[in-house]
Amino acid sequence: MSERLWVVIPAYNEENWIEGPLRSLAAQRYPDFTVLVVDNASTDATAEVVRTFAAAHPEMDVRVIGEPQKGTGAACDTGMRHAIGLGATHLARTDADCLVDPQWTEAVMRGFASGLELVGGRFKARTDDFAVPRSERAVLAFLVAFGGYAARFKRANRGPQYAGPYLLCAGGNTAITARLYERCGGYPRTAIEEDHEDRTLVNRVRCVTRAYGRRRDMVVYWSQRRTKAWGIRNTFAWYTGHGYRGETVDVR
Numbered sequence: 187m188s189e190r191l192w193v194v195i196p197a198y199n200e201e202n203w204i205e206g207p208l209r210s211l212a213a214q215r216y217p218d219f220t221v222l223v224v225d226n227a228s229t230d231a232t233a234e235v236v237r238t239f240a241a242a243h244p245e246m247d248v249r250v251i252g253e254p255q256k257g258t259g260a261a262c263d264t265g266m267r268h269a270i271g272l273g274a275t276h277l278a279r280t281d282a283d284c285l286v287d288p289q290w291t292e293a294v295m296r297g298f299a300s301g302l303e304l305v306g307g308r309f310k311a312r313t314d315d316f317a318v319p320r321s322e323r324a325v326l327a328f329l330v331a332f333g334g335y336a337a338r339f340k341r342a343n344r345g346p347q348y349a350g351p352y353l354l355c356a357g358g359n360t361a362i363t364a365r366l367y368e369r370c371g372g373y374p375r376t377a378i379e380e381d382h383e384d385r386t387l388v389n390r391v392r393c394v395t396r397a398y399g400r401r402r403d404m405v406v407y408w409s410q411r412r413t414k415a416w417g418i419r420n421t422f423a424w425y426t427g428h429g430y431r432g433e434t435v436d437v438r
Contacts, residue, residue: 189298191219191276191291192269196253196261198226200282201235203409208239210285212246216292220247220274223282224265227254232282258357259383260375267372270364277367281358283409285312293404294361303366303397304388306355307404315409322418343389350396357384359406362391370394 193211197204204223211221225233233250240248253264266277278294280286287293290307297305337343343352370390373383391398413421416430423429 189276189295190274191278191295192272192274193219193221193278193280193291194262194265194269195221195223195280195282196226196258196265197223197228197232197236197282198261199228199230199232201228201231203283204232204235205239207280207282207284207286208236208243208248210288211291212243213288214286214291215289216295217246219278219291220249220269222265222269223248223250224261224268225250225252226256226258226261227252255375257375257377257380257383259373259377259381259386262357262383263373263375266362266364266367270368275364276361277364278361279357279359280406281408283315283411284358285407287405287407290404290406293401297361297399297401297404298363301397302399302401303363303395304355304391305361305398305404306353306400307359307361307406308400308402309356309359309406309408312407312409315411322413337385343385348389348392349394350392350398352392353388353398353400355384355388355398355400357387358408359404360384360387361404362387366391366395366397 195207208221223236233252236248236250240246251265251268253261262279269277276298278291293307294305337354338352370393372387374381374386376383388398412424416424420430
């Protein structure tokens with residue numbers, strides 16, 4: 187079977203952001219992939235922006251579908267299964283406020299070629315969206331890395347049902363084979379305030395295989411909008427277990 191890569195992007199009210207990841211995907215060194223944006227019942231022009239971009243870039247295969255059920259987990263699961271149904275053999279995910287490195291899809295496919303079935307990558311802070319001081323970006327990056335390491339020892343992430351240790355594979359920079367996605371059950375169809383769907387996916391994968399890992403060359407630049415709005419302490423508390431929630435959550 188020939189390899190067919192699809193990149194899934196869940197989006198809710200991202201009309202001002204969604205063109206960023208699309209443009210970064212247009213600059214990929216490995217161009218053989220389809221982009222699928224899953225509009226999670228946006229009330230703005232997110233879907234229209236995607237369609238306009240697709241029309242202006244006929245060299246790319248850019249598509250948009252809708253998912254009315256609230257939740258990044260639900261949107262991602264709908265996108266992944268839609269792609270599989272149309273022949274995708276490999277699936278990657280990024281987020282609507284992220285930019286992917288020019289060799290991101292190339293690194294994704296290298297990860298699969300190395301024998302991994304679930305691949306996580308490395309995040310760097312975007313510097314083009316908000317003026318967050320470098321020192322704050324560095325502190326948050328350290329805290330997130332530490333949180334990912336500490337998560338290995340959480341009771342919920344340990345047990346005889348797991349084939350290997352917990353590994354942080356944040357949703358905005360993750361890739362998985364279609365076969366493993368179906369085998370493990372995929373993303374939970376939940377809203378993000380109920381569950382970090384990326385952690386649940388990793389734990390589902392760990393129940394069926396040890397063929398998962400991270401690659402340093404798989405780089406995504408993530409937005410600082412939440413850090414700017416909430417501050418470092420509250421942002422870290424959100425990411426590590428929803429210990430803080432703002433008045434609004436900017437994802438579905």
